[in-house]
Amino acid sequence: MSAVTFDTLKFVKTLEASGIDSKQAEAIAAAYRDASNDQELVTKKDLQVELASIKVMLGVVMGGIIALIMKAFF
Numbered sequence: 096m097s098a099v100t101f102d103t104l105k106f107v108k109t110l111e112a113s114g115i116d117s118k119q120a121e122a123i124a125a126a127y128r129d130a131s132n133d134q135e136l137v138t139k140k141d142l143q144v145e146l147a148s149i150k151v152m153l154g155v156v157m158g159g160i161i162a163l164i165m166k167a168f169f
Contacts (some may be wrong), residue, residue: 101128 103124110120 101131121122 106124107120110123111117
């Protein structure tokens, strides 16, 4: 999983510039950072592996359907 950088100092300064108390701005930045760190990001490689397994499963299902159709008619 790749890490996403978050500039808490810039975030705090932006909040302070909008009139939020320094202590509150730091608390908001910490809460946002913690919430962001809990997320799991999916990489392109993860998606490719998932797609490959879906293709294999679809092939197996289609093979089963074709076998049932052929059994019914032959």
